[in-house]
Every structure is written in C-alpha cells, then in structure tokens.
Amino acid sequence: MTQKEKYNLAKSIYANYGVDIDQAIHTLKHTPISIQCWQGDDVKGFYSKEALSGGISVTGNYPYKANTLEELRKDLEMVFSLVPYQHRVNLHAIYLDTQESIGLDEIEPRHFESWVKWAKKNNVKLDFNPTLFSHPMAKSGFTLSSSDETVRNFWIKHVKQSRKIASYFGEALNTDTVCNLWIPDGYKDSPYSRLSPRVRLKESLDDIYQTKLPHVKDTLESKLFGIGAESYTTGSHEFYLGYATKHHLGICLDTGHFHPTEQVSDKLSSMSLFVDHTLLHVSRPVRWDSDHVVTLNDDLIGVAEALVRDDLLKKTSIGLDYFDASINRIAAWVIGIRNTQKALLKALLEPKELLKKIELEQNYTQRLIYTEELKALPFGLVYDYICETEQKPVGIDFLKQIEAYEATMKGKRL
Template identity: 50%
Template sequence: MKKEVLVEKAYEIAKERYAAVGVDVDKILAKIQEVSISLHCWQTDDVVGFENLGNMGGGGIQATGNYPGRARNIDEVRADIEQVLKYVGGSHRFNIHAIYGDFGGKAVDRDQILPEHFASWMDWAKEKNLKLDFNSSSFGHPKSGDLTLANPDNSIREFWIEHTKRSRAISEAMGKFQNDPCIMNLWVHDGSKDITVNRYKYRQILEKSLDDIFSTEYKNMKDCIESKLFGIALESYTVGSHDFYMGYGVKNQKMVTLDTGHFHLSESVADKISSLLLYTPEIMLHVSRPVRWDSDHVAILNDETIDLAKEIVRADALKRVHIGLDFFDASINRIGAYVIGIRATQKAFLQALLEPLNILREYESKGQYFERLALLEESKGLPWNAVWDYFCLKNNVAVGEDFIPLVQQYEKDVTSKR
C-alpha cells in the first residue's frame, strides 16, 4: 500500500480520536499552516558573513565543527535556503544579519551599511515568497572588544550606535518593500570575563545608547531586544541581562526576545511567556537547544520546545509571538540541520494546537486536578504524528524520514563540491 494512502487513513483515524476530546483537527491544520518561522541565514555558513574587513571572531559567537559544504557566498546561501524550503510545509520568513550584505566584494564598514546593500536580498525574498527580518551585528569586528553599546569610549560606542541606527533604517526599507513589518533584533555581547565593580555604570551607558538608537520612530519595522546569560570569554557579567531588557522593554514597550539558549539550563523559558505578554506588546523567540551552555545545537522536539509552544497556544498568543530559529551546527550536514530544526519547531506547535485545551480549562476551573492531570498525560499519546504526516503530504513535502535521502542527494550533487 502506498505511503500516501496510509497517511490519509491514519489521519482519518486521528481525526476521530481527537474529536472525542473536543479537538477539530481540520481547523488545527489550517492554524499550523499559518505558523510562520523565521529561518536564520547563519546556519548556512557558520556565522561568517560576507564582509571584507579582516574581521576577528569573538563576542560570544562560536560555531563548532568543520563539516564540508559551508556556503561561501550569497548565491550559495540562497541556493541552500531554497533547497531547505522544499522539505518544509507552510509559509516562512528569512532572517539576515547585517554582516550578510551584498557588498560586491568592497569593504563597507558597519557604520556605513545602507539599504542598497540588501536590495538583492529583498528582490530574492520577494521572488521566493519570503518576508525578511534583520539583525544588527556587534560581534566579530576589530571594534567589538568586550563592550560595544555599553562602552565608555565615545568613539567606539558611537560607531556601534551608528551601526545599529543604520540597521534599523535597513529594516524599515525591508518592511516597506515587502509590505510587512521587518523585525529587527538587537543583541550585543557586552560583558566581562571576570568580576566587575561597575555593573550599574555599564547598564546606564547601554540604556542611553538604546534611547539614542530608538529615538527615530519607524512604521515598517519592529524592534526587539535580546538578552543573554553570558558570552564566551564574558562569563562573569553581561550588561544586557534578561532583567535589564525586560525592564527596558516594559518601560519603552519594546518587544523582548527570548532565546532558549540564553538562560540557565534549569530555567523555564516557557514560564516567561505569560508574564511578558502582560507587559510588552509582543515577544520574539529564538528557538535553539543548549547542551550545558548556550551551545546553539539544532532544535529538536524536546520537552522544552513543546512546553514553549504550549504556553503560547494556551495564552492565545500566536499572533503576538514571533518564532525564529537561532542555531548553528557546523558538525553535521547544514541543510539537514535546518530541516530537522524547522520541522521539530513546527511539530511542537502542532502538538500544542492539538491539546484538548477546552476540556483541560474546564477541569481546572472546577478544581478537578486529577482529571486535568489524567487528560494531560493521556493526550501525550494521541496520534499527533498522523496529523503531522498529513500536513506534510498536503504541503507536498517529504513525509517522515523521506527527506533524508533528498538531503543526501543535494550534498552529493552540490555541497560536497564546494
């Protein structure tokens, strides 16, 4: 029997099983189709970018591994992303760091970048039916050091302020071009390797830098600000901590970015969703997988990602939470890494949408906690994967493990020859 027939039969059975607990699977399929994920450009090339500035690494960024086939130029990045999109259903976005501009081989420093350096990205994204998001890039530059926007040195701080202002202007141009707001993420690695006695001072400086950067208001872009627990060689103190950005975001009504790798491993990022939604307009997610630290492993369908998705759905916040990926694994096939991470994130949100939430809420409101726990446990075994397979089938993408040989073939034909 053909796999397509088996998938359709399993789906019909799944519909009946879910209907018994009050879940309309057809409606859920329509919802998961609209869950858009912002694919990050830096998994293609290990966060190298296309500058010609003689840059150095650092700033809490480290891609480990030397798997062959890294994208070396813009054309290869685009070809790889186009290939990835063949294996995932739905309509998605593409997230670019400032160091990935189309500079034509010229040395354009970061305080000189312009929308024209990203015009070809806009044209390509329009052709591929993608919406663009953007990021300023504070790392891997001769002026990065330990402090950028929080640097007491006026010349260095003003350089990064100008870079970030230009990044916002580029985001505005992208949003206007695509007739959809471009979300620009601001993350700086600023911190200290060892004990600092000037914590308050550096946070004062960062606050003033942000106030200056955000003094210009735009209509076609949205700002988000991202915290971190620590960076490599900056382990003892991070200026832009979660507390700092949460306070700044609430005070100034800015979107706060929650990166699942930027917290202590014992913290629940999912638990932060409901609190932030009360006080900030929207949330940006960077879905990753930390292994003992912010190691940016490929996202998988683990408890943390499922819990994150469930909290968003339970808060009816899919329209207020933006989903992006942020991992860069150079130890495995990079195309495969994308596909695994995207599909895992989609699966987490599908599971969340399929939760029998109405009955669970009713149990909770009546204090029926045994019944609530029992249904939560039993719902884990409901045939969500039959719904997932059907979603893939209807989107004309590989069902189950069928994408593995397709990724292998692309490696054989394309990436292995780089």
C-alpha cells in the same frame, strides 16, 4: 495504509477529545518560522574575513558550507522544498550584498536590494539583526556600553542604519520586520561597578530608539553570560525587560540564554502582560548556550504549549537560532523547522477550552488524566499528512533528497 487513511484515523481519535484538527492545521499554516541564515555558513557572513568573536563559536567541521551568497540562497531554497508552509528568513547585517568597502555604520538598504528581490521571488518575508560581533570595533568586548565614546557612537550608528534596513524590508515586502538587537558586552572577571556599563547602554538605547520606524518590530535580546563575559553581562534579562516595558519595545527570549534550571516557557505568560511583543529564538543548549539543532524535547514542547494554551501566538514571533557545523547544515535547518512545527501542532491538538474549564472547576484529577493521555495521541500522523498535502517529503524521506543535493556539492565546495 495511505497517509489519508492514517490522517482519518488520527482525526477520529482526536474527535473523541473534542479537538478540531482542521483548525489546528489552519493555525499552524499561518504561524511562520523565521529561518536563521547563519546556519548555512557558520556565521561568517560576506562582510569581512574577521574571525568569529564576541562570544560566537561554531563547532564541527562538516564540509560543504555556503561560501557565497548564491550558494547560501540556493541552500535556503532547498530547505523551503523540504518543509511545509511559507516561512521567513532572518538576516544579520554581515550578509549584505555589495562589492563596496564600507563600514558597518554606513550600510544602507541598497546593500540588501538583492535579498528583497530574492525574497519576492521565493514568496518569503525578511527579518533583520544588526551585527555587533566579529569586528575590530568590538574587540574590547564592549559595544553599546563601551567606555570609549568613539566605539559607542560607531555601534549606535550601525544599529540605526540596521533599523532603516528593517523598515525597508517591511515596506518592500508588505510586512512587519523584526529587528532584534543582541550585544556581546560584558566582563570575564567581576566588575567593580555593575551600574556604569548599564548607564552607558541605556543612553545608547535612548539614542537608537528615539524615533519609531514604520514596519519595524524592535526587540532586545538578553543573555545570562557569554564566552569572555562569564562574570557580568551588561544586557541582562532584568535590564532589557525593564527598558522594553518602559519604552514599549519587544523582548527576545533565546531558549539558550538562561540558567539551565530556568524555563523560558514559564516566562511567556508573565511577560505577555507587560511587553508589547515577544520574539522567540528557538535553540537547544546543552549545559550552556551551545546552539545545538532543535530537537522535539520537553523544553520545546513546553514553549509551544505556553504559546497555544494562553493565546500568545499572535503577539509572538518565532525564529530559530543555532549554528551547528557537526552535521549536514541543510539537515540541521530542516530538523529544527520540522520539530518546531511538530511542537506547535502537538499543542494545537489539545482540547484547550475543555482543559481550561476543568481547571476552573478545580478538577485537578481530570486535568492530569487528560494532559497525560494527550501525550500519546498520534500528532505525528497529522504532521505527515500535512507534509503530503503540501507536497513535501514525509517522515525521513527528506534525508534522500538532502543526500542527493549534497552529492552535487562534491568537488564544488570545501
């Protein structure tokens, strides 16, 4: 059977459930995924030769990581060629393009002009993150909540400059740019005062966000614990949720930043009632925040279902956040993007209005039967058809192209 014939078969099956496949495809096409640049070079960036620190660790020794901006951009372009639809690229501040010797508190939009030029050429939008790790001013384990005023002021200025860069991206690319803040602050052992660092963090945030910037969606990212901050994390979920709600900022939910028994999918509906904007960092924790390549597992499907069933896609940004050096890095990107798209498509191919009606009527028998039967429907055939119509490799065919691309790196990259 051709892909078209398989698609028509799937379309007839879904029609029996009252599902409009064309509408589902349209929605998926207009749901971009922000691709994390740091997967390509193991979060090293191009700012300094500082070793990774601040709770950041990359495992694996697969060869051929990007060593220059040119290589990183070429790798991202390869990713674009293997996944359907247009997406975004998420940058950290340490991916600036300059030969100047400058402090992170001095970075400006001009240091990212080449990224904007590249984004326009490739028809992608950009998101941004200040970088508060792998830096001498973060070696104490504290940044915005440091008891050292000099350290706090350095990082306050860095985040302010980062927000200006995000605003520049938004204006230049005619978009709203997500500017997400994560800090590594915390204690390895139990603190005497849990309040004091949070008072300092609040004061730092008050300074940073006193001015709204055009084209910027500010988000705050919490974490349960980190390496070197196992006992106490200043930027907890409760702290940031309270601050964001009060100050009309967005919240970032990283799927690896919570207790293994917590479901991020269950947080989305509650937060949507009180938070203006949600950013999802899609990752795969294995026992802890270990940033594995995203697979099509129950957690990912649950997040997609929560977004689609309650119409939360329009107020949610979706990005990837993992850095796996145990396999081909481009394959890691492509697998994560495709699986995130498949999870969204699977959720979009549910008869949403019918299921809501059944639930309102309290017919829980029908609800269970429908939701269980839907799990086995051929959403994969629909995704394959999307790939073919978008002239992207179908199924495992992208592996051949990745292997061919990798062959060109031998003798040129470490």
